[in-house]
Amino acid sequence: MNNHFGQTLLIFALALFILYVVRLRTILTDRLIFIIGGILGVALVIDPNTSTWVANRLGIGRGTDLVFYLFIVAGLFFAVTMISENNRLQRRQTRIIQQMALDNPKQGPVEVGSEPAPSSDLTPHH
Amino acid sequence: MSSPPTDPSNDVCVIIPAYNEAGMIGEVLAELTQFPYRVVVVDDGSTDQTSAAALHYPVTVLTHLTNLGQGAALATGIRYALSIPETRFIATFDADGQHHIDDLRKAVACCRESGFDVVLGSRFLQGGAAPDMPPIRRLALKLAVRLTRMSTGLNLTDTHNGLRVFSRKAASRLQITQDGMAHASEILAQVAAQKMSFCEVPITITYTAYSKLKGQPVSNFVNILWDLWIGKIR
Numbered sequence: 141m142n143n144h145f146g147q148t149l150l151i152f153a154l155a156l157f158i159l160y161v162v163r164l165r166t167i168l169t170d171r172l173i174f175i176i177g178g179i180l181g182v183a184l185v186i187d188p189n190t191s192t193w194v195a196n197r198l199g200i201g202r203g204t205d206l207v208f209y210l211f212i213v214a215g216l217f218f219a220v221t222m223i224s225e226n227n228r229l230q231r232r233q234t235r236i237i238q239q240m241a242l243d244n245p246k247q248g249p250v251e252v253g254s255e256p257a258p259s260s261d262l263t264p265h266h
Numbered sequence: 267m268s269s270p271p272t273d274p275s276n277d278v279c280v281i282i283p284a285y286n287e288a289g290m291i292g293e294v295l296a297e298l299t300q301f302p303y304r305v306v307v308v309d310d311g312s313t314d315q316t317s318a319a320a321l322h323y324p325v326t327v328l329t330h331l332t333n334l335g336q337g338a339a340l341a342t343g344i345r346y347a348l349s350i351p352e353t354r355f356i357a358t359f360d361a362d363g364q365h366h367i368d369d370l371r372k373a374v375a376c377c378r379e380s381g382f383d384v385v386l387g388s389r390f391l392q393g394g395a396a397p398d399m400p401p402i403r404r405l406a407l408k409l410a411v412r413l414t415r416m417s418t419g420l421n422l423t424d425t426h427n428g429l430r431v432f433s434r435k436a437a438s439r440l441q442i443t444q445d446g447m448a449h450a451s452e453i454l455a456q457v458a459a460q461k462m463s464f465c466e467v468p469i470t471i472t473y474t475a476y477s478k479l480k481g482q483p484v485s486n487f488v489n490i491l492w493d494l495w496i497g498k499i500r
Contacts, residue, residue: 223496234334234445238342241308241328245346248321 146199150209157213161220170221177214276302277354278374281343283336284361288314290476291361295323298367304353306346307361308339337449341442348438356437360428362477369469373431376467383436383462386422387429387469394424394468406487414451418458422466426450429469436462447486448493 160169184191184207191203200206280303284291291307298305305325309317311333320327328342340358347356355377359365369387377385389396390411396404407426414425430453432440439460444452457464 227497230445231443234338237330237332237334238338238345241330241342242346242349244329246317246321246327246329248323248325248327250324 144199146197149198150200154213157217161217165220165224173217177217180210276304277352278302278357279304279306279343279347279350279353279355280357280359280370281340281347282307282359282361283310283339283343284308284312284316284320285310285333285336285339286312286314286316287361288312288316288319290363291316292319292322294359294361294363295320295325298359298370299323299325301367301371303357304347304350306343308343310334310336310339335444335446335449337442337447337452338445340449344432344437344440344442348434354434355431356434357431358428363474364471364477365429366470366472369429369467370431373429373467373469376465377431377433380465381433381463382465383433384457384464385431386424386464386466387427388422388424388466389427389469389471390423391466391468394470396471396473398473399471400473410451410487414454417451418455420454420458420464422454424466425454427469427471444493444497446489446493448490448497451490451494 188203191206193203195201195203195206198206200209280298282291282294282298282305284307295305295307305323307317307320307325307327309320309327309329311330317327317329326346328346330339330342343358344356347353355374357370357374359370365387373385373387376382388394389399390407407424410425411422414420414422426447428450436457439462440453440456442449442452456462
């Protein structure tokens with residue numbers, strides 16, 4: 141197994157990660173990845189030689205480097221899930237505030253200077 | 267001031283998104299309400315007296331409890347306009363006094379007579395103007411035109427102009443999901459994707475000290491790109 145194989149594999153993994161983030165994510169798969177990532181982290185702490193063994197196979201060299209790369213990917217994954225959650229909450233907030241605005245229209249006077257119309261006459265025809 | 271109203275009916279709904287525009291909205295509405303348009307002001311969570319100032323005029327005011335952004339305000343206004351069965355045309359118009367009523371009337375007439383789905387105002391088209399536009403803004407807008415051309419294929423001269431007119435059909439097909447200023451690019455992307463027919467009409471944008479102060483800074487360009495890309499993460 142040479143370096144090219146390891147590097148190709150890593151680039152392929154990165155492309156897969158981007159594809160996953162952009163197209164394939166679901167809440168369930170996100171959570172599974174978190175759980176698997178956690179278990180992997182514990183395993184690497186218990187047996188540090190494993191990371192070196194895998195790193196050698198991938199042509200990365202040191203196990204520390206492999207863990208560092210995985211840490212970067214994990215950080216990106218965490219950022220993406222947080223941004224996604226933030227976007228979801230923002231969309232929900234927008235819908236609520238828009239509906240409240242639509243449910244409570246206020247009407248100015250029919251002509252400039254006269255009294256405003258009662259707001260109860262204004263609910264649009266949904 | 268424009269000539270007396272000549273538009274045939276109030277099947278036109280003008281949406282004015284407004285955030286902290288108490289200082290100018292009265293002036294804009296005083297002129298606009300002389301025409302037989304149904305005017306809807308969407309107060310986007312203003313902390314000043316925007317709603318109160320608007321309610322001196324015969325307009326409908328929809329109020330967002332908190333500031334969401336211009337895209338969300340337009341989406342609210344369009345939903346309201348579509349809930350009115352008489353609405354045939356929906357126009358968007360700025361609250362800061364940059365736009366001229368004559369240009370709005372011209373755009374509405376163009377949409378009505380031409381049958382185009384969308385009519386877009388352009389300050390860069392022959393006959394349009396934007397005196398006193400800061401050079402850096404001109405540069406940013408020209409760059410935005412290039413980027414939009416590359417991403418949507420639309421051959422436009424002005425991509426970030428708040429004066430637009432949509433037919434009812436076109437407006438009902440729009441899905442504005444960008445709450446902030448990225449809605450302008452989003453709308454154009456949908457015009458292209460849904461193959462809506464469109465044209466541009468030359469308009470004049472008047473940059474005043476007030477509008478320059480109120481308008482988005484050029485640095486917001488980065489935020490727009492960020493919103494467009496990051497906003498896609500579901």
